[in-house]
Amino acid sequence: MTAELAVVALGNPYRRDDGVGPALVARLRDRDLRADCLDLGDAGFDLVHVVVDYEAIVIVDAVDFGGDPGEVVVFDPTDADGTRDRRASHGTDAFELLAMAERLRETSPTVRVVGIQPVETGLGEGLSPPVADRIPGAIDALERVLGGV
Amino acid sequence: MSHTVDVEGDLVTRVEGHGSIVVNVAEGDVETCEWHVVESPRYFESMLVGRSFREAHHVTSRICAICSVSHTIASLQATEAAMGVAVSEQDRRLRKLALYGETLQSHVLHLGYLALPDLVGEKSVLPLADTHPDELETVIDLHRLGNELTEVVTGRSVHAQRLLAGGFSQLPEESKLEELLDRLLNSWDAVAELADLLAVLADELPDFERETEYISLTHPEEYAFAEGSIYSSDVGEIPVSDYRDVANEYVVDHSTAKFARHERDSYMVGALARFNNNAEQLAPRATEIADRFGLAAPVHNPYLNNVAQLVEVAHLLAESVRLIEALLADGLAPQSDYRVPEIDPTAGSGIGAIEVPRGVLFHEYDYDEAGKVTAANCVIPTNQNHGNIQRDMETLVPTIVDRDAEEIEHTLEMLVRAYDPCISCSTHYLDVEFVGEER
Numbered sequence: 001m002t003a004e005l006a007v008v009a010l011g012n013p014y015r016r017d018d019g020v021g022p023a024l025v026a027r028l029r030d031r032d033l034r035a036d037c038l039d040l041g042d043a044g045f046d047l048v049h050v051v052v053d054y055e056a057i058v059i060v061d062a063v064d065f066g067g068d069p070g071e072v073v074v075f076d077p078t079d080a081d082g083t084r085d086r087r088a089s090h091g092t093d094a095f096e097l098l099a100m101a102e103r104l105r106e107t108s109p110t111v112r113v114v115g116i117q118p119v120e121t122g123l124g125e126g127l128s129p130p131v132a133d134r135i136p137g138a139i140d141a142l143e144r145v146l147g148g149v
Numbered sequence: 150m151s152h153t154v155d156v157e158g159d160l161v162t163r164v165e166g167h168g169s170i171v172v173n174v175a176e177g178d179v180e181t182c183e184w185h186v187v188e189s190p191r192y193f194e195s196m197l198v199g200r201s202f203r204e205a206h207h208v209t210s211r212i213c214a215i216c217s218v219s220h221t222i223a224s225l226q227a228t229e230a231a232m233g234v235a236v237s238e239q240d241r242r243l244r245k246l247a248l249y250g251e252t253l254q255s256h257v258l259h260l261g262y263l264a265l266p267d268l269v270g271e272k273s274v275l276p277l278a279d280t281h282p283d284e285l286e287t288v289i290d291l292h293r294l295g296n297e298l299t300e301v302v303t304g305r306s307v308h309a310q311r312l313l314a315g316g317f318s319q320l321p322e323e324s325k326l327e328e329l330l331d332r333l334l335n336s337w338d339a340v341a342e343l344a345d346l347l348a349v350l351a352d353e354l355p356d357f358e359r360e361t362e363y364i365s366l367t368h369p370e371e372y373a374f375a376e377g378s379i380y381s382s383d384v385g386e387i388p389v390s391d392y393r394d395v396a397n398e399y400v401v402d403h404s405t406a407k408f409a410r411h412e413r414d415s416y417m418v419g420a421l422a423r424f425n426n427n428a429e430q431l432a433p434r435a436t437e438i439a440d441r442f443g444l445a446a447p448v449h450n451p452y453l454n455n456v457a458q459l460v461e462v463a464h465l466l467a468e469s470v471r472l473i474e475a476l477l478a479d480g481l482a483p484q485s486d487y488r489v490p491e492i493d494p495t496a497g498s499g500i501g502a503i504e505v506p507r508g509v510l511f512h513e514y515d516y517d518e519a520g521k522v523t524a525a526n527c528v529i530p531t532n533q534n535h536g537n538i539q540r541d542m543e544t545l546v547p548t549i550v551d552r553d554a555e556e557i558e559h560t561l562e563m564l565v566r567a568y569d570p571c572i573s574c575s576t577h578y579l580d581v582e583f584v585g586e587e588r
Contacts, residue, residue, distance in 0.1 A: 045262065049293050096275050103278040104286055 005035040005149065006054045007142065010043045010061040010094055017118030017131045021060040024116075024138055035146060043094035051101035056110040056149040059094070060142060062131075063115025070134030071117045072141045080113075110149050114142050168570065170542070170561050171403070174550050182546045184539040184565070186406040197514070197525040202228045202314060202494055205514060205522055210308045212527065213571060215258070217308045218251040218299055219505035220527075222375070223512040228314045230499030231516050234492055239482055240316045245375045246472050247302040247309065248503065252374065253465045254295025254306075255506035256420070256458040259569045260343065261288030264455050267563050268350040287342045291462070294332055298469060301325045315490030320481050330473045333466055337434070340463050344438050347459055351442060354456075355560055358449040359544045361537055362413050363422035364395060366504050372423070372430040372464060374504045380426045382447065383412040389502045392511045396528045401539075408536035409528075415536035418508025419568065420457035421448060432467035435460045451541055452567045458506075494520025507531055507569050531571045538568055 007028065013019030022039045029037055035058070040046050050057060065073055077095045102108045116138055119128040127135075173181035193212055197205055206224035210217040222244055229236060236244075262274045265288070271277065277285045296306040301321045303309030311318045367386060368377035379387040379395055387395060398407040410416065424431075428439065428446040439445070439460045444453060494516065501512040508530030515524040541564055549557055 045258070045289070045292060046296075048289055049296075052289065100275045100278040100285075104282055104289070 004055040005146070006050055006057050007033070007035045007037045007146070008047070008050055008057055008059045009037070009039045010041070010047075010059060012042055014123065014125060016120040016122060016124045016126065017116075017128050018062050018121045019125075020062045020116045020118065020127055020131055020135070020138075023127060024060050024135055024142070027135070027139065028142075033146065043097060045097070047094060047097045048101040048104075051098060051109060051111075052105065054109060057112075058142065058145050058149065059111065059113045060138070061094070061113060061115055062118040062121065063113065065115060065117060067117035069117060069119045069128070069130035070132075070137075072134060072138045073113075073115045073117070074141055074145055075113055075115065077111055077113055112145050112149060114138060114145060168565065170565070172542075172546055172557070172561070174546075177550065179543075179547050179550060182543050183403045184535060184542055186404040186535055190405075194525040194527060197522045200522050202232065202492070202516060202520040202522070203489075205525075206312065206314070207308075209512065209527065212529070214307050215255050215571065216251065216505050216507070216510075218247050218303060218312070219503060219510060220512070221309050221312050222248055223501035223503050223505075223510050223527075224514075225312060225314050226376075226501030226503065227499045227512040227514045228501075228516075230501065231497040231514055232314075232492060232495050232499070232520070233497075234315045234490075236316060237482075239476065239479070241375070242472050242476055243302050243317060243321070244312065246469060246476075247299050247312070248375050248505075249465045249469045249472070250295050250298025250300075250302065252295075252504075252506045253298065253462060253469070254292050255569075256462050256465075257288060257292040257295060257343075259506075260347070260455060260458055260462075261285070261292065263569075264566060265346075265350075267559075267566065268347075268353045281346070284342060284346050287339045291336065291339050291343065294336060297332075298329060301329055313490060315492055316488070317484075318488055319486045320484060323477060323481055326473050326477060330470065330477070333470050333473070336466060340434075340438075340466060343462070344441065344459060347456065348441065351456070354450075354452040355563065356450070357452060357541075357545055357548075357564075359451070359541055360447075360449045361540070362411055362416035363425040363447070364411065364416045364418050364509060364533070365423040365426045366502060366509055367427055368430075372427050372432075372468075376503070379502070379509070381411060381416075382422075382425055389500055389511075392500060392502060392513070392528070393526075396511065396533055398528065398532065404535065406535055407532050408539070409533040410536055415540045416533065417451065417537045417568075418530045418533045419454055420461050420506075421451065421454040422508060423504060424448065424457040424460060431460065432464045434467050435464035438463050451537070451564065454567045454569065458569070492520075494518070505530060507571060508533060529571070531568075534568050534570065538565060538570075 009021035009025035011018045011021040013022050025037050025039055077098055119130055169185045171181055171183045206221045209224040210221045212220045266274055300306040304311040363382040365380055366373035366377035367380035378389055395411050396409045398409050401408055425447045442456045444456055496516055496518040498515045503510055511528040513526045514522050517523050549560055
């Protein structure tokens with residue numbers, strides 16, 4: 001185990017706002033956090049390894065929850081079960097992997113998602129202006145979550 | 150009894166590629182039986198043109214995230230052959246170790262996450278957390294071990310940064326190699342658990358045989374992965390310089406991906422081809438597993454590629470132990486971090502040929518005097534297997550056509566999946582739709 005707490009960025013920076021997670025975590029690397037910052041790209045089975053390793057995980061990802069462009073939402077992924085419109089915006093279902101990994105542990109880790117409502121997730125680089133503008137607010141939300149888990 | 154079956158495969162759009170099966174049977178006669186592969190053009194060979202020899206392997210690494218180290222090493226071999234660059238024995242060992250780590254993780258990923266659900270009657274690996282939690286933990290541990298092996302040697306588990314033409318930019322710490330050695334030595338129980346599980350489920354693998362040509366690398370001193378010459382089960386040893394005469398790529402109407410053939414209509418590459426050609430050179434622990442499953446070369450059942458992968462998991466573990474022990478015994482020759490081996494670029498051509506998880510991989514580059522690529526050719530294993538999947542289907546379908554649609558679908562899906570085609574993200578590879586079925 002490397003630390004008790006991990007911030008995990010999910011998303012593909014070559015699909016515009018889908019890359020908001022990695023973009024946000026890149027800004028955190030210089031900060032003195034009590035968490036490991038991990039960029040897992042499109043979530044694969046590496047996510048399972050992280051869930052097995054850490055006591056608490058905060059996922060930062062583009063989440064299409066029907067909010068305003070760039071709006072930030074914080075939630076427990078178990079609350080999102082069956083709510084497809086709160087799923088992450090890329091293909092792999094990170095929440096199913098999370099659920100699988102949690103079932104393999106004797107005690108479930110604390111998992112929170114800081115989701116940012118994307119605008120554009122087609123091929124291309126760079127965040128849309130509404131999403132880019134909300135990154136400072138998303139970082140504030142993330143730091144509040146880190147203080148509470 | 151008359152049978153009319155239409156199997157119209159929908160495309161599955163996943164990162165590694167698209168594939169579908171089309172089978173039409175009228176009055177019991179198979180009218181159409183085709184393996185459709187509709188790969189989007191990747192343009193990697195064109196992207197390489199004009200690139201420096203310092204960049205080529207970083208570009209080709211991106212051909213595949215599962216086999217990125219494999220493409221990197223094949224690329225470096227091609228560059229080094231073109232420019233006459235020698236690699237030290239230490240660096241050859243380290244490259245091998247990275248390749249073994251990647252192949253280990255790829256095999257375990259395929260066996261545990263993709264093939265195993267077929268055998269236990271599930272659509273994906275996720276339900277196994279409830280039905281087979283201990284075995285799933287074993288799969289996760291072994292998969293992770295393969296990734297970490299690659300990461301310790303190359304700096305990253307995907308898209309290695311330390312591998313350079315002529316050597317390494319940075320060497321692994323010996324303490325990390327020692328930790329890995331302990332973990333490898335403590336992983337034999339995990340391999341045994343995986344073997345136990347597959348032994349229980351092996352009866353689920355269809356009993357289908359079709360002899361074909363098996364092509365792999367071969368090496369006089371070891372079970373070939375990182376170096377060797379080409380070996381065909383039909384004609385024997387072939388120099389790597391003749392690889393284009395082996396992988397005669399051709400185009401079929403129903404696929405945008407090229408098929409390949411050599412002495413017959415098709416040939417097979419991958420774990421089973423390696424096993425058939427080189428089984429006598431397996432590590433003793435790998436041979437024990439082969440014996441347990443009754444796997445004796447030559448094996449003509451493509452479904453047993455899964456078992457051959459398990460055998461290779463044991464071999465890779467044993468060989469990784471041997472390599473690390475040798476590296477530690479000799480001690481790593483010190484070098485500065487961020488070293489870039491000195492190379493004076495020269496014009497020339499070179500070929501890289503290595504065994505990667507899904508079979509033999511070839512990279513060939515032409516360089517100009519400035520060390521820029523003027524032409525490139527990459528022949529990947531999955532392309533070499535497409536023709537063999539097609540011929541297997543043509544042989545298999547008439548023997549199962551009287552079964553119900555779901556069973557035909559499942560049997561054909563398992564066949565495709567047995568080849569471990571490079572569509573690794575897709576646990577349910579083929580979304581087959583049956584239309585207009587009359588029985």
